[in-house]
Amino acid sequence: MLSVGLVGLPNAGKSSLFNLITKNTVPVANFPFCTIDPTDGTVAVHDPRLEKLAAMANAEKTIYANIEFKDIAGLVKGASQGAGLGNQFLSHIRECDMILMVLRCFEDDNIIHVENRVNPGEDEEILVMELTMADQSMLEKMMTRLEKDLKTSKDVLASQKINLAQELLQAVVNLQPANTVLSPANADKDLIKWRKGLNLLTDKPIMRLCNVSLDTANFEYATDFELDIAGELALADMSIEERIELGVSPESGLDKLIKKCFETLNLSTYLTVGEKEARAWTFTNGMLAPECAGKIHTDFEKKFIKASVCKYKDFVELGGWKGVTAGGKLNLAGKDYPMLDGDIVEFIIGN
C-alpha cells in the first residue's frame, strides 16, 4: 500500500493533519513532543468516478484505493545528535513511499514554536538538515560494509554500489537530498532496485505542505501545497451540500492533498467494474497493461493476453460495456499498451 510519512517540527500540525486524515483521536496538544508513539492511519482515496461506476453496475462492493499516513514525533534542530526526542522515530517512516513535510505558517502566540518564530523556509532547512544527517549515518555504515565485502564479494555490482553510495553520501554531507543524485538513463535495473532498498529518507519524493490559517502572514516562500489544517478539521464532518452552502470548496482539502500526493508519486488510477465490485487500482504512469494486470494478481502479468479498455467518459455516456462496444469505443489493448488514468479495464488472461 502507498504510504506517506509526515515530518515536521513540534507543533507544526502533523497530528492535527493525521486526525483529519483518519478522524482517529490521536492526542493533539499544545505541547511539543505530544506525539511519542508513531501512529499509522489508512484512508480511502475518494474517487467520484468509482462511485458512479458502482452505481451503474449495482456493484455489491466499492473498493477504493488506499493510502497510509504515518505520524511521528516532531524533529528539532540537532535531533540527529539526540536533541529533543532525537531521530529515533525516523525508522518508522523509512519504508514510506514519500515524505510530507508539514511546515507551520500559522501565527498563534498560544502555541509554542521551538524556534520562537514562524518561518517555513528556515523550518524546511532544519528538517532537510536532520533528514540528510540521518541518511549520512546510514550511508557511512553501508560504505564500511561494502568496502569490507568488496574483496570477497561475488556481486558483479559491488564496485558500482560503492560508487553510487559514495555519490549519495557526497550529496547528503552537503545537505543536499539524496534524490538530487540522478541515476543515468542506462543504469542497471538491479542497481536501481538496490538504491531503492536503501530506504534513504531524502531519496524519496519530498512534498512540502504549509499549514496556513486565515491570519497567516505573507511569506516569501514557495511551497508545494497549502492547507488550513485547523480550518479543515472544523469542516471535516460537513457534507458536500453544507460546504457549498458555506461557500467553501466542495472538494475537501484532504482530497486535494491526496491528489497532490498521487501527482508527486507519479501515480494514476485505472478502474474495474462488475456486479461483485467496482474497484480502483493504482499504477505508476507509463506502466504497460500486463504490469497493471499484475496489480490484481501476480499471475496476471505473465498470463496476460489482452485487455478490453475504454475511457471512463465513454463508459458513462454509452451506459457500460455493451454500449461502448456498439459505439466503437472499445479498445482491445495488447502488451505494449500504456495504461492511462481513468481507463476502465477488463483483462483477458490465459492459462
Ligand SMILES: Nc1nc2c(ncn2[C@@H]2O[C@H](COP(=O)(O)OP(=O)(O)OP(=O)(O)O)[C@@H](O)[C@H]2O)c(=O)[nH]1
Ligand atoms: N491556531 C492554529 N493552531 C493550530 C493549527 N494547526 C494546529 N494547531 C494547534 O497546534 C498544536 C499542535 O498541533 P499538533 O498537530 O499536535 O502538532 P504536531 O506537529 O503533531 O506536534 P508534535 O507531535 O509535538 O511534533 C495543537 O494545539 C493544534 O490545535 C492551525 O492551523 N492554527
Ligand SMILES: [Mg+2]
Ligand atoms: Mg504530533
